[in-house]
Every structure is written in structure tokens, then in C-alpha cells.
Amino acid sequence: MTDMTEVAITAPKRPGRLAEFWQYFSENRGAVIGMWTFAILVLLAVLADFIAPHSATEQFREATLQPPVWQEGGSWTFPLGTDPLGRDMLSRLLYGARFSFFVGMVVVVIAATGGILLGLVAGFAPKWLDTVIMRLMDIILSFPSLLLALVLVAILGPSLLNAMIAISIVLQPHYVRLTRAAVINERTRDYVVSARVAGAKLPRLMFVTVLPNCLAPIIVQAALSFSNAILDVAALGFLGMGAQPPTPEWGTMLAEAREFILRAWWVVTLPGLAILITVLSINLMGDGLRDALDPKLKRS
Amino acid sequence: MLRFFISRLSTFFVTFVGVTLISFAFIRVIPGDPIIVMAGERGMSQERYEELTRQYGFDQPVLTQFWDYLTGVLQGDLGQSFVTKKPVWDEFFALFPATLELSLCAIILAIALGIPAGVIAAVNRGKFFDRALMSSALVGYSMPIFWWALLLIIVFSGNLGWTPVSGRMGLLYYFPTPTGFMLIDSLLSGQSGAFVSAVQHLILPTIVLATIPLAVIARQTRSAMLEVLSEDYIRTARAKGLKPWRINGLHALRNAMIPVITVIGLSVGTLLAGAILTETIFSWPGIGKWMVDSIFRRDYPVVQGGLLLVAVVVMIVNLIVDMLYGLINPRIRTRK
Numbered sequence: 001m002t003d004m005t006e007v008a009i010t011a012p013k014r015p016g017r018l019a020e021f022w023q024y025f026s027e028n029r030g031a032v033i034g035m036w037t038f039a040i041l042v043l044l045a046v047l048a049d050f051i052a053p054h055s056a057t058e059q060f061r062e063a064t065l066q067p068p069v070w071q072e073g074g075s076w077t078f079p080l081g082t083d084p085l086g087r088d089m090l091s092r093l094l095y096g097a098r099f100s101f102f103v104g105m106v107v108v109v110i111a112a113t114g115g116i117l118l119g120l121v122a123g124f125a126p127k128w129l130d131t132v133i134m135r136l137m138d139i140i141l142s143f144p145s146l147l148l149a150l151v152l153v154a155i156l157g158p159s160l161l162n163a164m165i166a167i168s169i170v171l172q173p174h175y176v177r178l179t180r181a182a183v184i185n186e187r188t189r190d191y192v193v194s195a196r197v198a199g200a201k202l203p204r205l206m207f208v209t210v211l212p213n214c215l216a217p218i219i220v221q222a223a224l225s226f227s228n229a230i231l232d233v234a235a236l237g238f239l240g241m242g243a244q245p246p247t248p249e250w251g252t253m254l255a256e257a258r259e260f261i262l263r264a265w266w267v268v269t270l271p272g273l274a275i276l277i278t279v280l281s282i283n284l285m286g287d288g289l290r291d292a293l294d295p296k297l298k299r300s
Numbered sequence: 301m302l303r304f305f306i307s308r309l310s311t312f313f314v315t316f317v318g319v320t321l322i323s324f325a326f327i328r329v330i331p332g333d334p335i336i337v338m339a340g341e342r343g344m345s346q347e348r349y350e351e352l353t354r355q356y357g358f359d360q361p362v363l364t365q366f367w368d369y370l371t372g373v374l375q376g377d378l379g380q381s382f383v384t385k386k387p388v389w390d391e392f393f394a395l396f397p398a399t400l401e402l403s404l405c406a407i408i409l410a411i412a413l414g415i416p417a418g419v420i421a422a423v424n425r426g427k428f429f430d431r432a433l434m435s436s437a438l439v440g441y442s443m444p445i446f447w448w449a450l451l452l453i454i455v456f457s458g459n460l461g462w463t464p465v466s467g468r469m470g471l472l473y474y475f476p477t478p479t480g481f482m483l484i485d486s487l488l489s490g491q492s493g494a495f496v497s498a499v500q501h502l503i504l505p506t507i508v509l510a511t512i513p514l515a516v517i518a519r520q521t522r523s524a525m526l527e528v529l530s531e532d533y534i535r536t537a538r539a540k541g542l543k544p545w546r547i548n549g550l551h552a553l554r555n556a557m558i559p560v561i562t563v564i565g566l567s568v569g570t571l572l573a574g575a576i577l578t579e580t581i582f583s584w585p586g587i588g589k590w591m592v593d594s595i596f597r598r599d600y601p602v603v604q605g606g607l608l609l610v611a612v613v614v615m616i617v618n619l620i621v622d623m624l625y626g627l628i629n630p631r632i633r634t635r636k
Contacts, residue, residue: 030438138311139318142611142618144573147591151607154595155330231444235577238446239592254447261450262458272447279442287438 024292031288037281045097052091053079056248060086065264081266083257089266092248093274099249100230100278103164107229108222110168115175116218120206122176123183134180137173145170145228146235153241160243163236170232171225178221182214216293223286227279234275250275304626312619316612317370323608324369327600328362378605383597388605392587397480398468399579399586403571405502406509411564414514415553418521418560423548425526433518440515445574449508449581456504463500466583470497505582509574513567520563524556531555558629565621569614 026032044051054060060078064086067074074081080089122133140148145167152166186192187210195209236242237251245256250271257267335352336344344352357365372378378388417437421430457465464470468482475489483502486494528534529552537547576588583589587610594602 030435135311135314135318138315139322141569142315142319142615143322143607144569144576144610144614146573146576147607147610150576150592150595151326151603154603155326227442231442234444235446238577239580241595251444251446254450258450261454265454268447268450268454272444272450275444275447276439276442279444280439283438283442 021292025288028288028291030284031291034281034284034288037277038285041097041278041281042101044094045101048091048094048098052088052094053077054088054091056087056092056095057246058087060088062086065260065267067264068266080270081264083253083267084260084264087246089270092253093250093270096248096250096253096271096274097278099160099243099247100233100275103160103167103233104226104229104282106164107168107171107233108226110165111171111225111229112175112218112222114168115172116179116211118172119176119179120183120211122180123187123210124202124206130180133176137176140170140173143170146232149232149236150239150241153236158241158244160233160237160247160249163233163242164229167229167232167236171228174221174225175218178217179214182217183210186210186213219293220286220290223282223289227282227286230275230279230282301626305623308619308622308626312615315615319611319615320370320373320608321366323604323611324366326604326607330600373608378608379601381594381602382599383594383602388602391590391602392606392609394480395586395590398482398584399572399575399588401481401483402502402505402509402578402584402586403568403575405506406571406574407513407564407567409506409510410514410517410567413510414517415521415560417514417518419525419548419553421518421522422525422529423544430522434522437515437518440511441519443511443515445508445511446577446581448511449504449578452504452507453581463504464497468498468501468585469494470501473497505578505584508581509571509578512570512574513564516563516567516570517560521556521560524559525552528552528556558625561628562621562625565618565625568617572610572614 060082063078063082065084066078066082066086068081068089069076069079071081078088078090080093082088083092118133118137122130125133149163149166149170152169153162156162156165192205192209195205200209233242234249234251234254237249238255240255243249243252245252253271254268257264257271261268335349335356335358353359357368360368376389378392380387381391384391417433421433424430453465456463469486470493473486473489473491473494475485475491475494477485478488479485482498483495486498525548529548534547534552537551542551572588575584575586576592578584579586579588580592587606591603591606591610593599594606
């Protein structure tokens, strides 16, 4: 009897933040599939040393352009066939996954850190500084992203590192705009004003009071730019301005295989499929994140 | 209204000067002396070097150089290509129609398929059609288009032999190109088969370039439609007993179009970025391929001028979209 009155008085316990997030996220079946696919791909990339049957660059000259195992002429030594130089496709794809995830992570970290900082500054700064920062971002956004990245790489010299820097610069304005918009929205709220009245200094207001409440759209953007970064680095690699041979980067692999497209479908199909599956899994997750984090879009 | 236009125009000019500054800076931050690069392997005498330095104005203070560059740009002087010795301006406008033709076809395809797909998905929310369409849209959105292009070439050019692999026109045809648009010029030429050849060359690049905008438009249309369909006036229209097609087509779609138009405007940048890859793969003689080739040939004036002109094209389109938007939707005008 006493139990029941107690239950009636105490409000139902609010689920933890993570539990609440998971509840919304898992409602989206695609997002969960995307997450598992992504997890498996990351695991494959991490364990490439143990799973890959061969080195990514070792050339088996007696087995060039061997088809995958299920086709006539294929063998279990090279389960997904070999490329024109006799390198094992499976091993190259596995090691290639490392590059893609590495690139995605580095680009997101650089672009997000810089973008969030600039966005916070623009949101809190006096009007002239805000204008300067935002015009600068407008200027970067006037260039088609891939073209600007290409030109930046032409200046810095073609390499994977420079491609990553270029793509970070190109993706950065999106973070600045998002952060600034969120900051301006939050800045006049009561909790910020009271923190200011309580004597919080500007850095504390920026990073401790306001930033955590602006994170939702930024996290969604991070997922989006993760997949964009993978696509753009692959595109630069494909154009010969990203990772250089013999690096087993997926875009570079495609470029090397281009002339064989009509003779050996697997050298072209497999790296592209790897890019597509990776990007798709991240985008699926990104949709789920958006549904779970952005209350405005939750019902659409 | 006038204030809105003036503020947008002033922003446009500030951005324009910034973009010019970036393209101006480009040739000066590149490692190595641009004049030595221009001479290439042959090298040059000291006198010739100094003469060229003077000719290109590299001996002037940087601010003077920038002022000269800016005034030159406004008069259409973007320098000469190192390789062809032709003015960059002329080269750009000789090739621009090819990119414009491809981009227009791609955006028309994307709109023609994307908006109906979004509407159908929204009206059938949660049902089979919605799932199928939105899954395809997500795949399209995640597609590495350079790979997509290669796959289409394998299937349609390689296996089926339906379409040519590259270029804009079959080798059998030759005719003057007054408009620069192959579809129009081939009709004007009156040569039988020329128009068909132009269409055949255009199909695959158009599909490839349209893929990502198509996916984005379909997704945007769906979410805008869903938002509008939950509005009170739609319920009123339903209660009045209007036919579903009238509600969806007239009441809902018209109001859902505003965000969709924005997305279409914004996809100009995407199209030009996509054109770089598409034109390179299909050897399409447009701006994208021209830029990539120039980067590889270290033809810096072309890279510099092309970068600037492409950015200006994007900016002009965005400005037009912005102003149209202000005309359609008065709420935008007053928003800070």
C-alpha cells in the first residue's frame, strides 16, 4: 500500500540522456543498420594486419588481373582477384579502409575544431569582427568545394596529407555558420544572461555555458562531413591529386584501374563499391543522428 | 524591398573583391617563381627574366599589383594562358557553353525526377514507395560519381554499345557552332543524325551529373511536403472535400517549393564541382576538364582566371536565387 502512494507521488524517472538518445536513434532502422555496417568496416580496417592475406603492395607477377574466386580462373589465393600489377585486391581494399577512416576522422576534427572556434567567436564578437568572419566564409563557399580543394592541392603539392588539409578548409565554413547561428540563438536566453550576471567570464560563457547547447546540429554536420571527406579525398585521388600510388587509397586504386574497365570489371567495381558502402553507412547513421538530436526535425 | 536588394548587392561586391583577392594570391603563394615556371625546361636569360617581371608587374608593390589585377578583371583581362597564349577570358567563354549545356540538362533531369519522387514519397509516407524512393535517394546521395560514371560506361558503352564513351559529337559530323550548345547547333546544321549523336553523347554525363542533385532535391521535397501536409490549411482543404491530387499538387506543393528552390539554387556549386569529375571522365570539352588539365600543365593564369570566373558564376546564381527568394517570400526580406 505504501509503495503505491510513493509511486504516485514521485514523478517517473526521466531516462538518462544516452538512453533517450538511443531510443530515438534505434527507431530509425536504417540508422542501426548503418551503425553496424560502419562498426564492421572499422573493425576490418583496424584488423587489416591480421585479416589481409597479402601485403597491400606486394606484386605477384605471375597472377596479374586474376578474376575473383567465383569466376572462372579465380583462386582462393586471391579471393577478390588481383589488379593489373598482380596485387591482391582484398588486401588493398582492407588497407584502403584505413586511409578512408583516417582521412574522415582527421578532416572532421580539423574542420570542426576550427569551425566551432570561429563560429563561437563570430557569435560573441562585436559586429565588425562577426562581419569579417562571415564574409570570409562566404568567400570560401563561393568556390565549388572540389575545385577549391584541387587548387589548394596544386599549391601545396599532391599528397594525402595536403588533400586532407584542403578538404578541411573547404568543409570548415559549414561549421562556422552552424555554430554561429546556434550561438546567436542561445546567447540571449535566460540561463546565459544569469550566468553572465553571476560573473562568468567570456571564455566560460562560450565554452561551458553556451557550446554544449549548440552541439546537436554540429554533431549531425560532423557525420555529414565525415562522408563528404571520404568522397572528396577519393575524388582527389581519382584525379591524381590525392594519395599517390602505390598507396592503396580507394580513389587512387580506381584511377589506376581505369584503362582496364572493359577487360577486368573487378578492379573498377570493388574499390567504388567499398567507397559507396562506407559513405552510405555513415549517411544512414547521420540521418539517425539528426532524428535523435534535432527535436525540430524529429517528426518529419 | 529596395533596401533588401541593396544589402544583397553590397554583400555581393564585398565577396567579389575577396574572391578576386584569393585568385590573385594564388599565383603568388605557389612554390617557385611563376616566370621561371613559365619558361619551363628551357630556362631564360637574365634580361628576358627582368623584362617579363616588368611585363607582368611583379616588380611593383603588392597593393599596386592587386589594384591592377582587379581593374584588369573588371575589364575582362585575366591574362594569357602559358600554353596556348590565348586570353583566359576567351578560352573560358569558348568552353563555357559545353559546361552550361551539360549542367542545364542535368538540373532539368534532377528537377523532373526529384520533385515527383519527393511528392510521391511524402504522400505515401512510411509505405513501400516512400521507403524505396528514399533508400534510392540516399544511395544516390552517397554515390562516388566518378565510379558511377565508370559503371555506366562499362554497361551502356562497353556491354550494350548504346552510347559513345567520350566527347560531345560523333566524328562524322562537322558543322559551325554559333550557340555553342550542341543540341541546338546540330539541329541548325540540318545534318541528319547529328542531333541524335549529340543526344547520345549527352545521356551518360547528364545522368552522372544529375545523380547527387536529384537525390538532394527528392529528399528536400519530401521533408518540405511532410511539413506542409501537417498544416491547418491542408486539413481545411481536406475537410472541404477537395480531391487529393488538388490538395497535394496545388495547396501543398506550391508552399513546399520554397525550400526546394533554395536547394536547387545551391546545387549550382555542386554541379560545377561534379562537372570537374564528369567532364574529365567523359572527355567533355568544358570548364571542369579545362581546369583539371590546366592544373596538371601548371598553366597558372588559366587556373587563376578559371577559379575566379567559376566563383563569380556561382555567386551570380546565388544572388539571383536570393533575390527571387526575397520576391516570393516577404519574410526573408525583413529578416536580419
